[in-house]
Amino acid sequence: MPEPVTRAGGAAPRTTVPSRPQAGGVQQRRALSGIRTQDVLALVGALAAALCTTGVLWTQVAPFSGIIGFAVVSWCLFVLIYAVLVSFDENRPTVRDRIASVVVHSLGALVLLALIDVVGYTFLRGWSALVHLNFWTQDLSTAGPLAPITQGGVSHAIVGTLIEVGIAMGIAAPLGLLAAVFMHEVPGRLARLVRTVVDAMTALPDVLAGLFIYATLILTFGWGFSGRAAGCALAITVLPIVCRTSDVVLRLTPGGLTEASYALGSGQWRTVLFVTLPTARSGLATAVILGTARAIGETSPVLLTAGATGNMNTDPLHGPMMSLPLLAYLSVLQPEQAVVTRGFGAACALLILVVVLFLIARIIGGRGAGQLTARQQRRRAYGSARDLARFTRQHAPAGYPKEES
Amino acid sequence: MISESSPGGTSTSRFSAVAAPAGRSLRSKLSASDLVFRAVARAGGVFVLVLMLLVGSFLAFRALNALHKAGWSFLTTQAWNPDSNDFGIVAILVGTILIAFVAIIVALPLATGAALYISEYAPRQIKPLLIGVIDLMAAVPSIVYGMWGWGFLQWKMASLARWINDWFFWIPLFKVDGVTRHYSAGQTATFYTSSSFMAGVVVALMVMPIACSIMRQAFSQAPPGEREGAYALGSTRWGMIRAVVIPFGLGAMIGGTMLGLGRALGETIAVALIISPVFLVQPHILQSGGSSIASLIALRYAESTPFGVSALFAAGLALFGLTLSVNFVAAVIVSRSRSGAVSDA
Numbered sequence: 001m002p003e004p005v006t007r008a009g010g011a012a013p014r015t016t017v018p019s020r021p022q023a024g025g026v027q028q029r030r031a032l033s034g035i036r037t038q039d040v041l042a043l044v045g046a047l048a049a050a051l052c053t054t055g056v057l058w059t060q061v062a063p064f065s066g067i068i069g070f071a072v073v074s075w076c077l078f079v080l081i082y083a084v085l086v087s088f089d090e091n092r093p094t095v096r097d098r099i100a101s102v103v104v105h106s107l108g109a110l111v112l113l114a115l116i117d118v119v120g121y122t123f124l125r126g127w128s129a130l131v132h133l134n135f136w137t138q139d140l141s142t143a144g145p146l147a148p149i150t151q152g153g154v155s156h157a158i159v160g161t162l163i164e165v166g167i168a169m170g171i172a173a174p175l176g177l178l179a180a181v182f183m184h185e186v187p188g189r190l191a192r193l194v195r196t197v198v199d200a201m202t203a204l205p206d207v208l209a210g211l212f213i214y215a216t217l218i219l220t221f222g223w224g225f226s227g228r229a230a231g232c233a234l235a236i237t238v239l240p241i242v243c244r245t246s247d248v249v250l251r252l253t254p255g256g257l258t259e260a261s262y263a264l265g266s267g268q269w270r271t272v273l274f275v276t277l278p279t280a281r282s283g284l285a286t287a288v289i290l291g292t293a294r295a296i297g298e299t300s301p302v303l304l305t306a307g308a309t310g311n312m313n314t315d316p317l318h319g320p321m322m323s324l325p326l327l328a329y330l331s332v333l334q335p336e337q338a339v340v341t342r343g344f345g346a347a348c349a350l351l352i353l354v355v356v357l358f359l360i361a362r363i364i365g366g367r368g369a370g371q372l373t374a375r376q377q378r379r380r381a382y383g384s385a386r387d388l389a390r391f392t393r394q395h396a397p398a399g400y401p402k403e404e405s
Numbered sequence: 406m407i408s409e410s411s412p413g414g415t416s417t418s419r420f421s422a423v424a425a426p427a428g429r430s431l432r433s434k435l436s437a438s439d440l441v442f443r444a445v446a447r448a449g450g451v452f453v454l455v456l457m458l459l460v461g462s463f464l465a466f467r468a469l470n471a472l473h474k475a476g477w478s479f480l481t482t483q484a485w486n487p488d489s490n491d492f493g494i495v496a497i498l499v500g501t502i503l504i505a506f507v508a509i510i511v512a513l514p515l516a517t518g519a520a521l522y523i524s525e526y527a528p529r530q531i532k533p534l535l536i537g538v539i540d541l542m543a544a545v546p547s548i549v550y551g552m553w554g555w556g557f558l559q560w561k562m563a564s565l566a567r568w569i570n571d572w573f574f575w576i577p578l579f580k581v582d583g584v585t586r587h588y589s590a591g592q593t594a595t596f597y598t599s600s601s602f603m604a605g606v607v608v609a610l611m612v613m614p615i616a617c618s619i620m621r622q623a624f625s626q627a628p629p630g631e632r633e634g635a636y637a638l639g640s641t642r643w644g645m646i647r648a649v650v651i652p653f654g655l656g657a658m659i660g661g662t663m664l665g666l667g668r669a670l671g672e673t674i675a676v677a678l679i680i681s682p683v684f685l686v687q688p689h690i691l692q693s694g695g696s697s698i699a700s701l702i703a704l705r706y707a708e709s710t711p712f713g714v715s716a717l718f719a720a721g722l723a724l725f726g727l728t729l730s731v732n733f734v735a736a737v738i739v740s741r742s743r744s745g746a747v748s749d750a
Contacts, residue, residue, distance in 0.1 A: 066564040097641035104526055107518020108535075111617075114610055115542050118553045125556065178449030186443055186450075194450045201457045203732040205671025207699045208721045212460050214706060215467060215714055236460060243453060268435070269442035290544065297546025300673035300703050325548045329674060332552055344556075347549050358544050362537060 042085040050078035075106065122347050129345030140310030149338045154327055154346050156312040160227065161296060161323040161353075163316050164306065167231025168238055168295045173288045176242030184250040185272060195247065201240040209236040210304030218305060225307025227316030230323065233301035242291040249283030250276065282364050289361035293354050299325035324350045461725075468722035471715035479719065485684050485701065487709070487716035494723055496686045500601060500696035501670055501724070504680075507605025507690060508669040512613040513662055519613070520620035525646055536621070543614035551675030554607030559679060563594035566602060566691045581692045599681040601695035607679060608672050612665035619664065619739070623657030624650050660739030667731040671724060673699035698724040 054074035079102055086098045128149060129135045135153040143152025179198070183191045213233040217223045253276055261271040277284070307320025308330055324346045331343025435443070472479055474490060482493025523535045566581075573579045584596050597603075627650045635645040651658075677700035687695055698720045706717060 068561060068565055069568065093641050093644060097643040100643035100646070101526065104518050104521045107515055108522030108526070111515055111519040111542075111613065112538065115538060115545075117557075118545065118550060118610070121553050121557045122549055175449060175453055178446060179453040182446035182450035186446055190447070190454075191450065194454045197454055197457045199736070200729055200732075201460070203667055203671075203725070203728040204460070205673065205699050205721070205724055205728060207671070207673040207702045208464065208725060209460070211702055211706060211714075211717060211721055212463060215718070216463065219711070219714070236456070239453065240457070268439045270438070272442065293544045297544070297548065299546070299548045300677075300699070303674070303703055304706055325546055325674075328548050328552065329678065332555065332678070344552065347546075347552055350546055351549055354544055354546060355541070358541055 038089065042082060046078050046082035046085055049081045050074045053077055079103070119351065122344055122351060126341065126344030126346075126348040129341045130348055135342070135345055139312045141312065143310070145334065145336055145339060147338065149341055152310075152342070154324065154342065154349060156310070157322040157324045157327040157346060158349060159312065159314060160306070160321040161325075161350075163227050163314065164230045164234060164302065164321065164323055165292060165295045167228060167316060168234035169288065169292050171232070171235040172239040172242050172291065172295075176239050176291070177246055177284060177288075179243050180246035180250055181272060181277075183247050184276075185268065198240050198243045198247075202244055204237075204240070206237045206298050207300040207304070209233050210301035212236065213301070214304045224318070225305065225320040226318060227306065227313070227321035230302050230306035230321065231316065233305045234295045234298060237298055237301050238291045238295045241294060242287055245287035245290065246284055249280050249287055252283065253279045285364045286361045289357055289364070293357045293361070296353055296357070297325060297350065299329050302326050303329065324353075464718055464722055464725065467715045467718035469719075471712065471719040474712075475716070475719070483685050485705070485716075487713040492716050494698075494720055496684050497696040497698050497701050497720065498723065499686050499688070500680075501698050501727075503601045503688070503690055504605045504608060504672075504676060504695065504697055505666055505669040507602055508608040508612055509662060509666050511606055511609035512616060512665055512669075515609070516613045516616035516620060516661070516665070517658065519617045520624055521646065521650070523617075524621050524624035525642070525650065536618075539614045539617050539621070542610075543618065547611055547672060547675050548678075550607055550611050551678040554603060554675060555678045558607060559598040559600075559603040560594055562603060562606065563597040566597035566600070567594075570597075570691055578688060579691055580689050582689065596693060597691055599679060599693045599695075601680070601687070601690040604676045604679045604695065604697070605669075605690070607675050608669045611672060611675065612668045615668060616661040616665040619661030620654060620658050623654035623661075627653040656738050656741060660735045663731050663735035663738065667728045667735065670728050670731065671699055672697075673703050676700040677703045 051074055054070055054077060057073065058070055079099060082102060083095055083099055087095045090098075123130075132150055132153075134150060136158075137155055138151075138153035139156035140152045140154075141156075179194060183195050210233045213229055213236065217229050217232060218225065223229050257275050257279055258271055261275045266274070302323050303326055306323060306326060308326060309320040309322050313319050313321045328343045328346040328350065331339050331346065334340060334343075471487070475482075475492060479493050481495055482491060483496040485492045485497070519539065523532060523539070527535055567584075569579050570581045570584065574581070581596060631649045631653075632645055635649050640648065676697045680695045680697065680700060681693060682696050682701065682704060683694040684696060702717050702721060706714065709717060
């Protein structure tokens with residue numbers, strides 16, 4: 001800080017005028033998170049001390065065992081030692097801040113570790129199935145329960161999953177989008193009622209959707225275990241989710257755009273078709289894709305409605321149809337090691353499918369409403385120029401040069 | 406919508422020479438295409454409404470069939486033999502709530518920590534990546550979590566369960582019958598696997614991303630003015646989080662956790678894979694054996710007579726009532742909290 005200048009020299013200062021900061025001086029942003037050497041040293045030292053102490057405890061002193069116990073004890077010791085180290089040269093709020101920082105970082109790392117563990121374990125167990133080509137190309141019609149991993153595969157389940165999810169999204173996506181458009185465009189008592197009921201149905205446990213289809217379509221109407229029954233059960237599971245997500249996305253469309261459209265004299269239908277839906281397109285696509293990912297992963301509705309088979313069945317109307325989650329669930333309950341491995345392989349295939357869909361959703365839905373890609377922007381600009389040329393042609397006075405641009 | 410957007414008679418004061426508009430009707434007539442559009446949209450909305458109400462009322466109708474026959478003993482019987490009219494929900498309801506309880510106890514600190522890390526501590530460059538990771542965790546199918554818990558986690562956690570039983574057996578919740586404490590030799594892990602605790606931990610990982618993403622959104626909306634105010638008063642980062650971010654996001658923390666609870670109550674396949682069903686009230690969460698409504702339905706539907714299916718519907722109705730009320734309370738808490746409100750700071 002510059003020194004304040006006293007107005008009346010000599011006598012006791014009555015008031016002070018702070019000198020101005022030098023004009024043209026570039027203000028430097030203060031670094032709020034400077035890392036000093038002693039911080040790093042405290043961290044590393046505490047970690048080393050904790051690991052060594054726990055190592056001594058585990059190997060020399062007490063008959064402890066187990067990797068989880070080791071991790072927990074050394075973590076607790078680490079936090080303790082770190083707190084003591086920091087408290088040597090900091091005050092109490094700072095010590096609390098450091099401990100909180102360590103705890104939050106650890107929890108974040110733990111979550112990441114859990115995800116890696118889940119995915120890694122599934123791939124580890126299923127890897128020996130994934131590497132065989134027959135896993136992807138054959139079904140289980142000829143491979144019995146004792147067949148080795150080099151025989152038989154899950155192609156029937158992949159096809160079954162795609163057919164069932166196709167049916168489910170064929171029902172749920174248009175219906176959900178239509179209901180969302182209804183709630184957004186025709187507000188009123190009915191729309192509020194639909195919104196309330198849809199919100200309530202998102203709480204419906206997925207197994208109940210399966211039980212509903214099982215009791216109505218299969219037991220009462222005699223559809224039998226089939227792909228169409230499974231598709232309907234998945235549709236009921238996913239419909240409230242798609243509907244609700246699309247409703248939220250539609251509410252995010254900028255009001256200025258729709259009002260501009262109305263101001264230009266277009267009706268409601270044309271506004272929805274040419275302004276609202278294109279603006280919300282990426283968000284709606286994300287809603288549908290995430291709904292699809294959910295439908296692919298659902299096991300319990302399929303368990304109750306699709307039946308299980310080892311045969312390839314491409315006819316959703318008749319006969320049981322296998323799907324990937326169901327195959328995984330039924331396989332891991334079997335005693336044979338090869339069957340269990342195949343089940344984990346099916347889970348890997350499922351995971352790959354979900355991740356691919358998820359990445360597509362991120363790519364499409366990464367942008368907010370109204371933000372365009374470079375290609376979309378070029379297309380818009382081109383269309384706009386074409387419109388201008390058309391207007392110029394139509395309204396040009398006689399004798400005006402036709403080709404202006 | 407169209408008729409409301411026109412400005413009213415605001416022009417009279419500026420152009421007083423012009424006669425005041427004589428109550429021009431502002432109602433516009435919808436064109437034919439708009440009428441068709443509205444009819445189609447309304448039909449879609451009504452269809453969804455009818456479908457959802459149909460599911461709900463069918464559930465209630467079939468459930469009442471069984472409830473009528475079972476009477477009040479449905480709430481007290483600890484067995485599930487619908488065909489000899491000896492079935493009740495108390496054991497599986499307690500099992501369901503225990504699993505969900507364990508799940509929330511485990512998921513709440515994980516979700517809070519991960520949300521705080523993403524919104525407050527993570528470097529700006531990797532923040533979108535971490536948000537994607539959490540979203541991906543929410544999209545991983547429940548069967549994958551279930552298989553992981555079934556084949557991996559519950560065997561690794563068995564030693565932890567044994568340790569808890571060794572030292573905290575005097576808490577009735579942590580008691581395990583039939584094992585000798587502090588005596589690991591000769592005892593297999595199967596005393597501790599397939600328990601409500603293991604199922605709860607796996608379900609916790611499943612519901613954690615849901616709670617986490619709601620919390621993260623609320624935390625990141627904490628007003629920057631108040632944050633900087635806290636820093637300006639000399640607060641550390643943790644002090645700022647405690648004074649600004651957590652009070653601001655408290656409603657979302659509670660609401661997000663309850664949304665996760667609703668999901669945990671209804672989780673089916675992971676629980677069915679891990680737990681070994683018993684139909685007694687089993688309050689010892691570490692001991693092998695437990696039950697949940699959703700897994701009961703998944704395990705029992707095939708061998709059920711029509712009346713047995715009705716009994717399953719009754720259990721399902723109880724579950725739906727539970728998840729519905731939890732979700733409703735969560736929605737009210739989230740909407741009443743300050744989270745997402747515009748700050749004047």
